[in-house]
Amino acid sequence: MKRTVGRVLFGLGLWSCFNAASGLDLDELKGAVGDLKKQRDSAASTASELDMKAKSAGLAEYSDAEEAAIGRQIAGNLLGAAPLVKDKQLQKYVNNVGRWVASQSERPDLAWHFGVIDTDDINAFAAPGGYIFVTRGLYRLLNEESELAGVLGHEIGHVIRKHHLKILQKSRVVDQGGKLLGGQAGGNENIRNLIGNGAEIVARSLDKNAEFEADRIAVVLAARAGYEAFGLPQVLQEIGHSGNDDRVALLFKTHPHPDERFARLGDAMDGRFDKLKGKTLAARFYRIK
Helix, strand or coil, rough: CCCCCCCCCCCCCHHHCCCCCCCHHHHHHHHHHHHHHEEEEHHHHHHHHHHHHHHHCCCCCCCEEEEEEHHHHHHHHHHHHHHHHHHHHHHHHHHHHHHHCCCCCCCCCCEEEEEEEEECCCCCECCCEEEEEHHHHHHHHHHCCHHHHHHHHHHHHHHHHHHHHHHHHHCCCCCCCCCCCCCCCCCCCHHHHHHHHHHHHHHHHHCHHHHHHHHHHHHHHHHHHHHHCHHHHHHHHHHCCCCCCCCHHHHHHHHHCCHHHHHHHHHCCCCCCCCCCCCCCCCCCCCCC
């Protein structure tokens, strides 16, 4: 995939906190915005179709509050396994990036929460209601803010499509009243096993199509937010080169192999994002101390 590196004005009023771009081609920007609007409309239409299918399949329709309550309990299980990295600046930074990317989705009003958890495993997790975590191990692999935006965009994609919520209900981890059934999260003193257990709860029976869809959503959201669209593909390529690194064992267990995701995403993008000029923001990327 061709990697386009350039600058684009991140938006109008909302982007005042970012560096303004110079030499902006307004016609090109208008065309890019028009393309992304069509993608947003298409995504909204697809989401509506999925909701109709869920209702026809007998799945309960949860309010945002009920969905958040489910996600909060799962997030608590994950944080019981490994706490957040003790770096307030890091957590604030990741929340700022994540909430901006999430604001580009069809569910901007969720109470989104993002965090970096203290484990060297390379993975990321999403729970219903907008609870999203990246491991310290994965964060250390990132080199640019656009890559972080891509990773968070993937997990945001799972939330806005309610992938995990539907799987949790189908597998009877969540009952018809929206309560997380006891005994599923379990307890274990081993951090790696606990993280794995939590990941399996939110990724149970999540098929490859859901992962590929979340990848596509990530690219669109990142581009719509003004980032370099190829951030996530770069991360997938980097992880794919990790080989037999034990830190990626859980990722391989809960996601398709990064090489397969990279190839599928390349086919889906198919040059459509080559002309978009987004920011990588490598200089602004927060480095863990």
